[in-house]
Amino acid sequence: DQQVKQNSPSLSVQEGRISILNCDYTNSMFDYFLWYKKYPAEGPTFLISISSIKDKNEDGRFTVFLNKSAKHLSLHIVPSQPGDSAVYFCAASRESDYKLSFGAGTTVTVRA
């Protein structure tokens, strides 16, 4: 039972433009949402997170938006840079144990 879904397996964007990655979830009990970036054969790197009591969190070029009523979150990267080319995973957890449920990932390719 996939509780976190990333329906776009890939995204191609031109350098300097905005990348928008989307994520949907089904479990309304999730308290915390995270985005990770992953390169092949490496562990995921934490990017940014948002608590369920907020609707926006910003950190430099990265902004995460949460729409609880729609059970939807998105990650905006602006401006996109070549080093942003990687797989991005959306994840969610509950405060009780912080076990992560992951989406299948979106591969981002930033074109020069």
Next chain:
Amino acid sequence: SQTIHQWPATLVQPVGSPLSLECTVEGTSNPNLYWYRQAAGRGLQLLFYSVGIGQISSEVPQNLSASRPQDRQFILSSKKLLLSDSGFYLCAFLMGETQYFGPGTRLLVL
């Protein structure tokens, strides 16, 4: 600062052989620890988590087991590997509300 180590980085094992993957964390005491697996082209699936020495919770029925013999050590094991055990295994620790991952072990079972 906190760091997390995993070894080996890569492992090729025959079907039916045993397995032991190790994860250690530095710079923190009594962290929650987690084992995940990423199968080819898929997301990460939680296998085990531990809130303390000797305390292991299994998330999915499988051919693997986990142990936590020391505060900052988490071990993933199998007595007999299956082809389906191939994948990328990741260990993580919890700091605050965020999990931080190790570099991973790529396991290929032939």
